[in-house]
Amino acid sequence: MATATKYIGKPLKRKEDPRLIQGLAHYVDDLVLAGMLHAGFVRSPHAHARIKSIDSTKAQTAPGVVAVFTAEDFRGQIGIVPCAAQLPDLKPAPRPVLATGRVRFVGEAVAVVVASDRYALRDALDLVDVDYEPLTPVVDPEKAIAKGAPVLHEPSTDNVSFRWELEGGDVKKAFKQADKVIRQRMVNQRLIPVAMEPRGVLAEYKRGEKTLTVWSSTQIPHLLKTQIAAMLGTPEHSVRVITPEVGGGFGSKLNVYPEEAIVAHLSMRLGHPVKWMESRRENFLCTTHGRDQIADVEAAVSKDGMLLGTKWRIIADLGAYYQLLTPLVPTLTGLMLAGSYKVPAIHIEIIGALTNKMATDAYRGAGRPEATYYVERLMDLIAAELKMDPAEIRRKNFPLPKEFPYATPTGIAYDSANYQKSLDLALQKSGYVKLRKEQAALRKQGRYMGIGVSTYVEICAMGPSSAMPAGGWESATVRVEPTGKVTILTGASPHGQGQETSFAQMGAEVLGLTPDDVNIVHGDTAAVPYGIGTFGSRGTAVGGTAAYMSLIKLRDKLAKIASHITGEDPKDLVFGGGKISSKSSANKSIALGEAIGAAYSAKSLPQGMEPGLDSTTFFEPTNFTFPFGAHVCVVEIDAETGDVRLLKYVAVDDCGNVLNPLLVEGQVHGGIVQSVGQAMFEEAVYDEHGQLITGELMDYAIPRADCMPWMETHRTVTPSPVNPLGVKGVGEAGTIGATPAIINAVVDALAPFGVRHVDMPVKRERIWKLMRRKVAPKRALRPSAKAKAKPKPKKKAGPAARRRPRRRAK
Amino acid sequence: MSVEIQVRVNGQPHQSQVEPRTLLVYYLRDVLGLTGTHVGCETSLCGACTVLLDGRAVKSCTVLAVQADGASVTTIEGVSGLNGSSGGLHPVQEGFWEKHGLQCGFCTPGMICASVELLSKNPNPSEAEIRHALHGNLCRCTGYQKIIESVRYAAAKMKSRRR
Numbered sequence: 001m002a003t004a005t006k007y008i009g010k011p012l013k014r015k016e017d018p019r020l021i022q023g024l025a026h027y028v029d030d031l032v033l034a035g036m037l038h039a040g041f042v043r044s045p046h047a048h049a050r051i052k053s054i055d056s057t058k059a060q061t062a063p064g065v066v067a068v069f070t071a072e073d074f075r076g077q078i079g080i081v082p083c084a085a086q087l088p089d090l091k092p093a094p095r096p097v098l099a100t101g102r103v104r105f106v107g108e109a110v111a112v113v114v115a116s117d118r119y120a121l122r123d124a125l126d127l128v129d130v131d132y133e134p135l136t137p138v139v140d141p142e143k144a145i146a147k148g149a150p151v152l153h154e155p156s157t158d159n160v161s162f163r164w165e166l167e168g169g170d171v172k173k174a175f176k177q178a179d180k181v182i183r184q185r186m187v188n189q190r191l192i193p194v195a196m197e198p199r200g201v202l203a204e205y206k207r208g209e210k211t212l213t214v215w216s217s218t219q220i221p222h223l224l225k226t227q228i229a230a231m232l233g234t235p236e237h238s239v240r241v242i243t244p245e246v247g248g249g250f251g252s253k254l255n256v257y258p259e260e261a262i263v264a265h266l267s268m269r270l271g272h273p274v275k276w277m278e279s280r281r282e283n284f285l286c287t288t289h290g291r292d293q294i295a296d297v298e299a300a301v302s303k304d305g306m307l308l309g310t311k312w313r314i315i316a317d318l319g320a321y322y323q324l325l326t327p328l329v330p331t332l333t334g335l336m337l338a339g340s341y342k343v344p345a346i347h348i349e350i351i352g353a354l355t356n357k358m359a360t361d362a363y364r365g366a367g368r369p370e371a372t373y374y375v376e377r378l379m380d381l382i383a384a385e386l387k388m389d390p391a392e393i394r395r396k397n398f399p400l401p402k403e404f405p406y407a408t409p410t411g412i413a414y415d416s417a418n419y420q421k422s423l424d425l426a427l428q429k430s431g432y433v434k435l436r437k438e439q440a441a442l443r444k445q446g447r448y449m450g451i452g453v454s455t456y457v458e459i460c461a462m463g464p465s466s467a468m469p470a471g472g473w474e475s476a477t478v479r480v481e482p483t484g485k486v487t488i489l490t491g492a493s494p495h496g497q498g499q500e501t502s503f504a505q506m507g508a509e510v511l512g513l514t515p516d517d518v519n520i521v522h523g524d525t526a527a528v529p530y531g532i533g534t535f536g537s538r539g540t541a542v543g544g545t546a547a548y549m550s551l552i553k554l555r556d557k558l559a560k561i562a563s564h565i566t567g568e569d570p571k572d573l574v575f576g577g578g579k580i581s582s583k584s585s586a587n588k589s590i591a592l593g594e595a596i597g598a599a600y601s602a603k604s605l606p607q608g609m610e611p612g613l614d615s616t617t618f619f620e621p622t623n624f625t626f627p628f629g630a631h632v633c634v635v636e637i638d639a640e641t642g643d644v645r646l647l648k649y650v651a652v653d654d655c656g657n658v659l660n661p662l663l664v665e666g667q668v669h670g671g672i673v674q675s676v677g678q679a680m681f682e683e684a685v686y687d688e689h690g691q692l693i694t695g696e697l698m699d700y701a702i703p704r705a706d707c708m709p710w711m712e713t714h715r716t717v718t719p720s721p722v723n724p725l726g727v728k729g730v731g732e733a734g735t736i737g738a739t740p741a742i743i744n745a746v747v748d749a750l751a752p753f754g755v756r757h758v759d760m761p762v763k764r765e766r767i768w769k770l771m772r773r774k775v776a777p778k779r780a781l782r783p784s785a786k787a788k789a790k791p792k793p794k795k796k797a798g799p800a801a802r803r804r805p806r807r808r809a810k
Numbered sequence: 811m812s813v814e815i816q817v818r819v820n821g822q823p824h825q826s827q828v829e830p831r832t833l834l835v836y837y838l839r840d841v842l843g844l845t846g847t848h849v850g851c852e853t854s855l856c857g858a859c860t861v862l863l864d865g866r867a868v869k870s871c872t873v874l875a876v877q878a879d880g881a882s883v884t885t886i887e888g889v890s891g892l893n894g895s896s897g898g899l900h901p902v903q904e905g906f907w908e909k910h911g912l913q914c915g916f917c918t919p920g921m922i923c924a925s926v927e928l929l930s931k932n933p934n935p936s937e938a939e940i941r942h943a944l945h946g947n948l949c950r951c952t953g954y955q956k957i958i959e960s961v962r963y964a965a966a967k968m969k970s971r972r973r
Contacts, residue, residue, distance in 0.1 A: 020912055021919075022886065022889075025915055196856065196858060665956075666910050670951045696855070697853065703954075704945040705947070706945045708953065711955055
């Protein structure tokens with residue numbers, strides 16, 4: 001990439017914003033078609049039950065109702081929900097689009113009602129009478145895989161979906177040589193993605209043309225088109241999927257859902273356009289969840305803090321059925337369990353458990369936040385055990401920059417990195433040394449400040465096709481129009497990432513135009529060549545590279561045409577200011593428009609050159625990319641209430657080269673705050689009956705504007721050798737690096753109480769109890785508090801009365 | 811059964827027959843076709859549906875259309891027509907564009923309306939005051955920091971115009 005740039009690397013404000021800030025953008029629910037009907041779903045209130053009967057007669061005759069359908073009506077007409085994950089010995093857990101005879105999670109659809117408007121629809125949904133015979137629900141993943149648990153999917157004889165094992169290096173030897181073995185169980189709780197726009201689908205079938213158009217709030221329009229065609233048995237060339245504006249995805253829209261196939265089917269069956277909009281309650285119940293793992297780790301370390309080997313056993317709660325990538329996500333955790341460290345030996349066992357819950361699947365980070373959390377917590381556990389500084393133990397175990405590409409014992413090769421540099425910068429920017437002194441001083445006053453460090457590496461730019469369930473490439477077509485305007489059609493499907501801007505910057509840079517001259521088209525399968533979509537931090541690193549390569553091809557073609565006209569060597573020509581000029585002689589320049597005109601008029605093209613200016617690239621990456629960084633978080637815990645306050649957050653991220661730093665910063669901010677959500681507030685809780693008791697925004701707390709301190713972000717730049725742009729991807733960095741930094745800070749704050757680990761989310765109650773469970777060493781308590789702790793029987797000796805370290809008044 | 815209401819929306823008078831249970835947000839979206847106001851939760855928890863009702867920011871998913879009878883409503887489509895706008899964009903809209911205060915854009919109309927109300931009451935809010943004023947509007951993309959910057963930008967812009 002050129003070193004001096006006009007647009008690439010500049011913080012241009014976004015091209016997509018004017019429509020979004022004026023209410024002129026269109027999301028699925030904003031689309032209205034003539035004769036459009038509304039669909040809604042009757043959903044199971046039971047986690048596990050047999051459906052004895054469904055009586056829809058009352059609903060069918062209700063005002064405004066057009067039809068009611070159950071699984072029986074779709075028999076042989078709509079295939080099962082697809083799962084692309086291929087794992088050895090994966091047990092089947094097929095999901096019909098409507099429950100057939102049995103329901104396996106609360107929220108599973110059992111019937112669909114179609115009505116003329118949304119109010120009539122809501123009324124009618126309550127009139128469908130379903131008679132259930134409740135079965136014993138399986139909720140706890142460990143109990144689910146134990147012998148004797150009720151089986152979710154016969155003919156399987158247990159609820160073990162898969163066992164995935166990986167070993168690298170000599171693990172036995174590592175543990176034999178160990179000076180210390182450190183063990184810990186860690187829970188990575190179930191989360192709900194909560195994209196601000198719930199899912200929605202609108203479908204229209206044109207009988208004359210025999211074309212089915214589906215508008216869906218999805219991250220993967222092309223894959224959805226193929227899957228809808230397959231599920232409905234409709235020829236794929238008559239199916240078109242359009243993603244209008246998509247209001248956030250975070251992985252939850254990287255899927256193929258029953259509603260998408262059913263609504264498409266209904267539009268064909270009823271001869272009317274049909275729309276379904278998910279309610280927030282449905283969004284909680286039946287859009288994929290994330291995380292949900294229990295990990296047991298054992299680490300063999302030398303007394304000077306070198307990692308010798310690690311052993312992992314992870315149980316992943318998959319829920320009741322497989323969605324598109326459900327069983328695959330935990331294996332991504334496995335691949336990244338070496339973290340940013342040299343681990344000579346590793347053994348990993350991952351067990352997928354089927355339970356009566358909504359399926360887990362990709363959620364921002366998808367498997368990597370879990371891995372990073374475990375590894376980064378482990379480093380702090382080791383540091384605490386060996387009484388070493390957490391930053392120091394990390395530094396000791398980093399591979400050196402010259403060792404890249406660095407092969408991990410999990411069988412992957414990190415592309416490029418300088419972990420030392422990002423850690424140094426994070427420590428410097430956060431004032432780490434000073435913070436430690438401040439912490440010591442505060443502890444003497446009975447105040448509990450904690451400093452957390454995390455040095456993460458993630459796997460992005462998904463990815464080489466050999467390692468992906470579908471293809472891992474991405475497509476782009478660049479078209480220079482006869483008037484000199486440029487259209488980039490990308491197979492990526494941005495939904496907030498801002499690639500209408502960053503790709504335009506690229507187009508303007510390469511062809512010497514302005515970003516306003518370049519328009520990006522995405523999310524319409526009839527317009528854009530087949531693509532894979534936006535997920536796994538691949539939009540720019542894979543999709544952007546495809547666009548860049550097409551731009552280069554067109555620039556080369558235009559240079560040849562210009563050379564043909566001017567007689568200059570094409571290599572001596574530069575593009576800029578709407579001109580193609582010679583580097584050597586300033587007067588030997590032609591207007592870019594002249595070369596473009598020549599390509600289209602085709603009257604005097606170089607011998608053998610095709611007319612037109614249209615170039616398509618299918619870019620296949622040779623490897624993943626591995627962004628990395630170092631985050632420092634500072635918290636203070638209120639000893640009275642257990643309240644955790646974030647005081648400071650410093651993030652250093654390295655995502656390689658950057659197309660637009662404004663967009664990168666936005667991605668980092670958003671990711672960090674989603675991490676704060678997992679670390680501090682969010683937890684999808686199913687009770688013992690399999691009821692989701694955090695089923696609304698009232699009960700499931702996502703971060704609000706007042707939860708955060710001012711975040712400080714910095715970058716180091718280590719270009720990736722995997723693509724010509726040198727970019728790595730940044731969409732998930734925040735959710736990967738931040739969670740352990742926050743929890744490490746919390747545990748660090750609680751160190752005087754003998755706490756070595758705390759599970760997420762660190763709600764007040766949990767912390768408050770921990771601060772009272774352990775006896776604090778002398779230095780943690782003020783003399784007066786210590787005196788109060790002396791046994792002096794009182795009538796009401798509740799935990800609060802027993803010992804309450806108070807904050808000093810001054 | 812339907813009820814007649816008279817509402818001024820973005821400066822335009824409307825006279826409509828609505829079902830009494832019709833929510834203001836669906837009146838705006840389905841009857842008037844103003845789809846810039848979004849439905850994110852229908853429980854007044856997310857703030858995506860925030861509009862200005864007689865200048866006050868309200869969550870239009872928990873206001874009945876009949877409650878807006880006789881009132882004046884401003885939606886995102888009408889924000890640029892409010893005082894302080896320079897024809898094109900309202901300074902708050904400008905701020906969101908300049909400072910990258912949005913990503914997917916779904917929460918943005920509500921976020922902008924809530925910010926407009928804040929600045930009408932408090933022209934020079936502190937960071938804490940902005941965070942507090944927007945804590946009923948959820949955003950899952952931005953992490954809020956650039957939204958705070960956007961509102962600060964708007965406050966400065968409006969201040970310079972008043973001079």
